[in-house]
Amino acid sequence: NAGVMQNPRxxxxxxxxxxxxxxxxxxxxSHVYWYRQLPEEGLKFMVYLQKENxxxxxxxxKERFSAEFPKEGPSILRIQQVVRGDSAAxxxxxxxxxxxxxxxxxxxxxxxSIL
Amino acid sequence: KQEVTQIPAALSxxxxxxxxxxxxxxxxxxxxxxxxxxxxxxxxxxxxxxQSSQREQTSGRLNASLDKSSGRSTLYIAASQPGDSATYLCxxxxxxxxxxxxxxxxxxxIKP
Numbered sequence: 001n002a003g004v005m006q007n008p009r010x011x012x013x014x015x016x017x018x019x020x021x022x023x024x025x026x027x028x029x030s031h032v033y034w035y036r037q038l039p040e041e042g043l044k045f046m047v048y049l050q051k052e053n054x055x056x057x058x059x060x061x062k063e064r065f066s067a068e069f070p071k072e073g074p075s076i077l078r079i080q081q082v083v084r085g086d087s088a089a090x091x092x093x094x095x096x097x098x099x100x101x102x103x104x105x106x107x108x109x110x111x112x113s114i115l
Numbered sequence: 116k117q118e119v120t121q122i123p124a125a126l127s128x129x130x131x132x133x134x135x136x137x138x139x140x141x142x143x144x145x146x147x148x149x150x151x152x153x154x155x156x157x158x159x160x161x162x163x164x165x166q167s168s169q170r171e172q173t174s175g176r177l178n179a180s181l182d183k184s185s186g187r188s189t190l191y192i193a194a195s196q197p198g199d200s201a202t203y204l205c206x207x208x209x210x211x212x213x214x215x216x217x218x219x220x221x222x223x224x225i226k227p
Contacts, residue, residue, distance in 0.1 A: 006158075033213065042119075042204070042217040056214065091159060098213050103149060108158035 002027065004094050004107035005074075012113045013082050021077040021110045025094030032075045033104055034060075034067060037089040046090075049075060050098070079112075087114045117142045117209045121218035129226050130197055136190040136221045138205035143183050150179050150190050151204040153220070159204070163190070195225045 005024040013019050025032050034046040045059040049069035060067065064082075069075040079086055089111050093104035118141045128134055138148070150162045163172045163179040165188070171180040178191040192199060202222045206215040 031213075033215075035215070035217075042219040043206075043215070044217070045214045048213055059214070095213075103161050103164045104213075104215065105161065106151075106159040111156070 004029075004092055004105050006090075006092050006107035006110050008110060009108060010111045010113070012115060014115045015083055016081050019079040019082050019086070019112055021079075021090050021092075021112070022074045023077070023092030023094075023107060024074040025092075026105055029094035029096050029105070031095045031098050032069050033093045033095075034075075034077050035091045035093065037091065037109075039088070043091065046077070048098075055098070082112075082114050084114050087112055117145075117207060117216045119205060119207055119216050119218040121203075121205055121221050123221060124219065125222040125224075127224040127226060128195060130195060132195050133191065133193050134195055134223075136192070136203050136205075136223070138188040138190070138218055140186045140188075140207050140216075142209060143186050144209065145183065146208045148179075148181055148188050148205060148207050149215070150177075150188075151206065153202045153204055155202075162203075192223075197225045197227050199223060200225045 007022050030051050032049045035043040037043045047060045047067045048056040064080045066078045089109045091109045093106045095102050095104050120139045122137045147166045149164045152160045165172050165181040176193040181188045202220040204220045206217045
């Protein structure tokens with residue numbers, strides 16, 4: 001029973017390039033959450049998605065960032081025209097439903113480095 | 116606005132000692148609180164989840180308590196081992212019902 005799978009584990013981009021981070025939730029989970037952990041800081045919520053729907057993107061920067069969770073395939077967090085300040089660890093979590101009594105299961109994260 | 120604070124930021128103790136990590140939160144209107152472990156360069160491992168109606172949860176050598184009215188939770192680790200060395204994070208699930216609000220973590224080092 002595979003856990004939450006994120007790839008790539010490490011991603012290096014130059015300023016101005018695009019970064020695509022992928023997240024495959026646990027089997028049977030249809031709710032996905034993305035969090036960002038900046039260096040020496042705590043995790044911050046970015047976006048919550050269900051299949052084909054963005055439920056809450058209040059934590060995501062308005063520009064350059066977008067997320068999707070298509071009917072088939074993984075959830076994608078896309079960062080366009082990356083800048084140095086985007087360097088961080090990006091974590092994805094999933095849960096079977098969105099109710100509060102179920103824990104969110106986390107992947108190992110993608111460490112994004114911007115040169 | 117919910118804020119989560121973890122004290123201390125770092126802790127170093129000899130192997131075998133019992134220890135307590137603290138987490139406080141400013142808004143008592145939470146659905147649950149989770150404790151996680153993060154190893155360097157690795158992901159997050161959920162240790163314990165306490166629902167707002169519960170007072171404590173136990174798993175092996177770990178015991179987490181929750182006092183919602185005072186906005187506090189503690190993680191008790193018994194008979195610490197070098198393998199317990201990691202950063203411990205606490206996160207609360209607040210009024211949004213899904214958005215976890217995180218503390219900055221306590222970096223724990225267990226000396227052999």
